[in-house]
Amino acid sequence: MMQLFIPLNFLGFVYREIRGAFANIERMFTLLDKQPLIENSPNATTAPLTLGKVSFEQVCFSYDSRGILDDVSFTIEPGQKVAIVGDSGAGKSTIVKLLFRFYDVVSGAIRIDGQDIRQLSQDTLRQAIAIVPQDTVLFNDTLVENIRYGRPSATDAEIDAAINMAHLGEFIQSLPEGRDTRVGERGLKLSGGEKQRVAIARAILKRSPILVFDEATSSLDSHSEQAILTALKEVAKDHTSLVIAHRLSTVIDADQILVLSKGRVVEVGTHYDLLKKAGLYAKLWRIQQE
């Protein structure tokens, strides 16, 4: 019996090691997938950015010969919430990709706290921005480890606070194994809204001055959507927020809404300013209300 037990035990060990290695490979690919194509400039600034002021100054950009962004300018003061709305293909996600410096602008400049992002080290830039993407990647690990990924050195108390702020507490309590429930491909499958709240908790832990929220295009059930909106409102108190919005209900409270059309900012204002203008935003609002 012992003769059989030892090899089986060893096989179990090998299996667990391989499974762990795959989880790490997945983690690595996720990171690689997000690596910008851009190199650090020599003498790049490495000091952390703390205020979170974002400015786009006459930014023009094209992926190839086709112009995508044309003379885009806006400023987000520290702590403000700015939303970008516009038709599909208008260039909303491209603005976020440029802010992360996945690509360099063709002309103009993007600054954070007054510094051109081309003069910042990649680490400094990435540390300054936390993103809540449309589709969050969950690793094959427990829920709590997936949240801790936002800042591996976070304490349990900080994780609990992030869970509460992200409105995940009730959901976690409903799981038989609570925060130790395994999630990801080989674990519990979370809904789109639950995954976005995990991403919000990660973003809270990261403690970056700037938060980018890329709203999911697919509609969420109204309970999940409401939980996300409430969580974001709380998080926005401590962050400069840039929201790529598909549902205009998300942007009503924004300090400034940029309406993008074919790569140009065609209207700027608050929700009520823009409704009064009776332009493109008012038209989009009417369509969504119907």
Ligand code: ATP
């Ligand atoms: P949506 O609301 O559908 O997500 P969007 O407003 O975010 O759209 P972008 O994703 O910024 O639009 O795309 C703007 C334009 O740039 C589109 O015409 C798109 O086809 C093009 N585009 C996006 N990514 C690339 C790329 N990597 N290479 C070439 N063209 C691209």
